[in-house]
Amino acid sequence: MGSRPDWAHALHMPMPWTYRHASAEWQRFLDVAKDEMVLISNNAAYTAIEGVLLTFRRRLTVDQALRFADTLPSIPRAIFVIGWHPTKPAPWGSRAEQTAEAQALRPYHNLTPVNCIEATAIALRAVVRPDEIDPVLAAIGPEAEAFWHVEPARVRPVDFP
Numbered sequence: 708m709g710s711r712p713d714w715a716h717a718l719h720m721p722m723p724w725t726y727r728h729a730s731a732e733w734q735r736f737l738d739v740a741k742d743e744m745v746l747i748s749n750n751a752a753y754t755a756i757e758g759v760l761l762t763f764r765r766r767l768t769v770d771q772a773l774r775f776a777d778t779l780p781s782i783p784r785a786i787f788v789i790g791w792h793p794t795k796p797a798p799w800g801s802r803a804e805q806t807a808e809a810q811a812l813r814p815y816h817n818l819t820p821v822n823c824i825e826a827t828a829i830a831l832r833a834v835v836r837p838d839e840i841d842p843v844l845a846a847i848g849p850e851a852e853a854f855w856h857v858e859p860a861r862v863r864p865v866d867f868p
Contacts, residue, residue, distance in 0.1 A: 743826030758809035
């Protein structure tokens with residue numbers, strides 16, 4: 708027998724919480740978003756969430772997007788990166804322009820309301836701790852912080868570790 712290779716410690720690390728509890732974490736995210744947008748179906752909430760995540764992603768460099776993705780729960784992370792073909796970041800524009808962009812996803816099957824960005828931000832902050840996401844948003848810049856800002860009275864407590 709020889710000594711263990713340097714990578715052997717990785718074999719004994721526990722599975723990340725977000726992978727072990729992906730379904731519960733996603734359902735919490737989806738339920739909060741659906742409730743905040745007053746939507747009745749998971750499909751409508753999913754489309755709205757996807758539109759918001761893609762709208763945000765279009766404004767980031769590859770490095771910024773990957774750092775942001777690292778903060779997301781596993782299923783929103785997958786939605787954020789699936790089908791991505793990085794391009795030059797789009798201008799931030801106004802909240803109204805960002806909302807219209809999110810609403811433009813699947814236009815014939817989209818019930819996304821005008822509060823979709825705020826509702827998705829509330830849902831995200833219900834499953835991601837501020838100490839995990841806020842430093843990443845601050846490093847991206849004030850536009851990113853504004854995009855995901857939630858008034859303190861509207862924040863729902865994170866009930867996951």
